[in-house]
Amino acid sequence: MKKLLILGGGTGGTIMANKMRHELEREEWEITVVDKEKTHFYQPGFLFLPFGHYKKQDVVKPKNNFIPNGVNFIVQLIDRIEPENNQVVLADGVVLRYDYLIIATGTRIVPEETPGLTGPLWKKSIFDFYTPEGAIALANFFKTWQGGELVLNIADMPIKCPVAPLEFVFFADAFFVERGLRNKVNISYVTPMSGAFTKPRAAKVLGALLEEKNIHIIPDFYLERIDTEGKKLVSYDEREVPFDVLITIPVHKGDEVIESSGLGDDMGFVKADKHTLQSVDYKNVFVIGDAGNFPTSKAGSVVHFQADILTENLLCAIESRPYTASYDGHSNCYIETGFGKGALIDFNYDTEPLPGLFPLPGIGPFGLLQETRMNHYGKLLFRWIYWHILLKGKEMPIDTKMTMAGKKL
Amino acid sequence: MSQKVFAGTTVDVNEEGYMTDSTQWTKEIAKEIATEENIDLTDKHLAVCEFLRDKQSKGENITIRSVGNSGIIDIKGFYQLFPGAPMKKAAKIAGIPKPASCV
Ligand SMILES: Cc1cc2nc3c(=O)[nH]c(=O)nc-3n(C[C@H](O)[C@H](O)[C@H](O)COP(=O)(O)OP(=O)(O)OC[C@H]3O[C@@H](n4cnc5c(N)ncnc54)[C@H](O)[C@@H]3O)c2cc1C
Numbered sequence: 001m002k003k004l005l006i007l008g009g010g011t012g013g014t015i016m017a018n019k020m021r022h023e024l025e026r027e028e029w030e031i032t033v034v035d036k037e038k039t040h041f042y043q044p045g046f047l048f049l050p051f052g053h054y055k056k057q058d059v060v061k062p063k064n065n066f067i068p069n070g071v072n073f074i075v076q077l078i079d080r081i082e083p084e085n086n087q088v089v090l091a092d093g094v095v096l097r098y099d100y101l102i103i104a105t106g107t108r109i110v111p112e113e114t115p116g117l118t119g120p121l122w123k124k125s126i127f128d129f130y131t132p133e134g135a136i137a138l139a140n141f142f143k144t145w146q147g148g149e150l151v152l153n154i155a156d157m158p159i160k161c162p163v164a165p166l167e168f169v170f171f172a173d174a175f176f177v178e179r180g181l182r183n184k185v186n187i188s189y190v191t192p193m194s195g196a197f198t199k200p201r202a203a204k205v206l207g208a209l210l211e212e213k214n215i216h217i218i219p220d221f222y223l224e225r226i227d228t229e230g231k232k233l234v235s236y237d238e239r240e241v242p243f244d245v246l247i248t249i250p251v252h253k254g255d256e257v258i259e260s261s262g263l264g265d266d267m268g269f270v271k272a273d274k275h276t277l278q279s280v281d282y283k284n285v286f287v288i289g290d291a292g293n294f295p296t297s298k299a300g301s302v303v304h305f306q307a308d309i310l311t312e313n314l315l316c317a318i319e320s321r322p323y324t325a326s327y328d329g330h331s332n333c334y335i336e337t338g339f340g341k342g343a344l345i346d347f348n349y350d351t352e353p354l355p356g357l358f359p360l361p362g363i364g365p366f367g368l369l370q371e372t373r374m375n376h377y378g379k380l381l382f383r384w385i386y387w388h389i390l391l392k393g394k395e396m397p398i399d400t401k402m403t404m405a406g407k408k409l
Numbered sequence: 410m411s412q413k414v415f416a417g418t419t420v421d422v423n424e425e426g427y428m429t430d431s432t433q434w435t436k437e438i439a440k441e442i443a444t445e446e447n448i449d450l451t452d453k454h455l456a457v458c459e460f461l462r463d464k465q466s467k468g469e470n471i472t473i474r475s476v477g478n479s480g481i482i483d484i485k486g487f488y489q490l491f492p493g494a495p496m497k498k499a500a501k502i503a504g505i506p507k508p509a510s511c512v
Contacts, residue, residue: 156474192473194494220494222473224484236473236488251474265469266478274468293470 001030005088005098007078007257009035009063011043011300011391012289013104015307017071018393023315032072032096034088038063041132042386044300044379047164047336049135050142051175056132058383066391078105081261083282100284100314103270105257107160107290107298111250114155116226125231126246129168130160141245142175147184148244153233154191155223156251160290160298163345165189165249166196166206167336173213174338190218190233190241199352202345205369209337252298254291269293274349275326277310284317286310296329296349304390305330308400330402332358334379342375344368348402354409359398361406368407415441420504427500427507431462434504442502446491450502454490456481458503471500471508 004020006013017033024031045059067073077091087097109130111117117126127141128134152169159165169189176182189196189210195203196210196217210217224236226246233241253259254268263270263281271280272287274294279285288310289303296302305327312325329349336342344366345353355369365374389396413422416437421429426442428434439458443450460479464471473496477484491498500508 157472158470194497222484222488236484237492266475267470267472269470271469295468295470 002028002099003097004029004031004100004102005096006031006033006102006104007081007088008104008106008255008291009033009037009067009073010040010104010106010289012106012291012303012307013102014040014063014066014391015303015393016102016104016288016310018066018068018391019307019311020314021068021071022393023311024318026070030072031070032074033067034074034076034078034090034096035063036075036077038075040066040391042383043130044161044164044386045383046129046132046135047167047171049132050127050129050138050168051171052139052142056136059132061387066387068392078255078257081257081263083261083263083279083285086284098284100318101282101286102310102314103258103263103279103285103287103291104289105255105291107158107252107254107269109250110253111248113251113253114223114225114248116228117155117248117250119226119228121226121228121231121246125244126226126248128248128250130164130249138247145245147176147181149186149188149242150245150247151188151190151233151241151243152247152249153221153223153241154193154249156192158298159249159252161300161333162197162297163333163335165191166210168247169215170209170213170336170338173215187213187215188218188241188243189215190221190223192220192222194219197353199347201355202347202353202369205343205355206335209343209371213338258291265293267293274329276313276323277306277327278313278317278323286314286317294327294329297331297333299331299333300386300390301332302330304396305332305400307393328401330400332398334375334382336376336379337371340376341371341373342377342379343371344375344378346402346407351402351404351407354407356407358406423506425507428504429506431465431504431506434462438504439502442504446498446502448491448498448502451490453482454499454502457487457490457499461499461503462505465503465505471496471505 040063042059048054079091080089123137127138176185196206197203221235258264259268270287272292290298309325309327313323332346347353357364358366420433440450487495
């Protein structure tokens, strides 16, 4: 039997297990997925937890529900990847050999990277919402908070879902308006980027939305440490921002196993070809999603588009044919803007987010780079699509490659 | 696309003044771009530039943290070398595109 091994059973690992089980003969190929967790988290749902829109049970399901028949699922920490020997060692000492390896171990937040962040204020007046524990602790905090300086800070890029911090402050604005507290809450958006978003057209539209909602943006702020006594953010160029409650998006890294196996860059992201998705160091190793050093968003939509490309290229590799699929960096993100509205951006390695209609030119129903009710429904619907269509690797009515149709230059 | 003359050489630059063809870069050009940014170029600056050019040519992500991890300089020192917006200034002087890793 030949062996396909998939490391990580999150969004990417699960989709690939479904797709490859469909493609590869059962008599010839054994497929195994390893993940340290039994539970699958719907991560985009974490954004809704602090404001009580979702409860924890809305964002979790057993991973087993999504691993198809005919695929082995092992719940265990991955300790080491040994690509020279084509094998992976688990924390309990079990050795798994492979013919092909897919790395889908995602990214993790490392708040310990910033001095003071996980000090005495952690989960008391400093919260993250990128973990379910952090998001739920914040929900409890907000229940009784009476107002003050609310600061959201992005410690560094890249981060998962680069629009989630914006959505957070839009939601916070609406949340405190609805509670009659908005005049007591000052909201600041402190970012290492030069604006609300990196790409000019989107930065302009989203920056205007921040202003309209009276959210102060403090750009080019690169966090060095937290002054825990003074309750201040301090940047490397010695600027200070005081806070009463800090919502942190901590530094992101790849999983430890990537670093210790020598497959990663200095942040532990696997070095991979941005078009073929193949590891730059090993021919039988491929990467999908947040775990890679791809210069595009770390987002579920990216994982979804990459899955089509990876399936095709993996089959090419197995059958010793030249690669026929090339990933273009396509990313597609709904942005919640509060009060039942949302925006949508669609872009790739070469084309920045542009206004227009999506996915059908002239029809939509979604509006690109504009605030509409329909976009908000798109985001809500996405949770259902995620559990029922996306993870199972089924077809979706969106092209893998970005298209210019429907976009206005 | 426009062009600009640095140290007697004509190079291609974009609207923001970043060189669009990093192969046209020389240390002399770097020195003149630095002067425009009010920076007096030292060997330390150049070492950072070479590091960034190397990363860029390998298609790797360029971040402030990666400079801090480079062994050439820590992040604080990077800010002192290229005051204000170190990554943008260093990229400009190194003749590479404005880092776009932050999407
Ligand atoms: C708050 C928030 C909001 C978001 N909103 C959106 C959105 O609106 N739209 C969108 O498209 N995306 C969104 N995302 C991003 C999206 O969830 C991720 O990009 C996507 O899940 C990445 O998939 P992945 O397979 O690369 O990684 P993951 O789904 O994170 O899976 C990685 C898996 O690897 C396992 N693993 C890692 N290391 C080991 C190890 N050593 N041993 C064993 N197992 C290991 C982990 O347990 C995990 O199950 C959001 C994310 C967050 C946090």
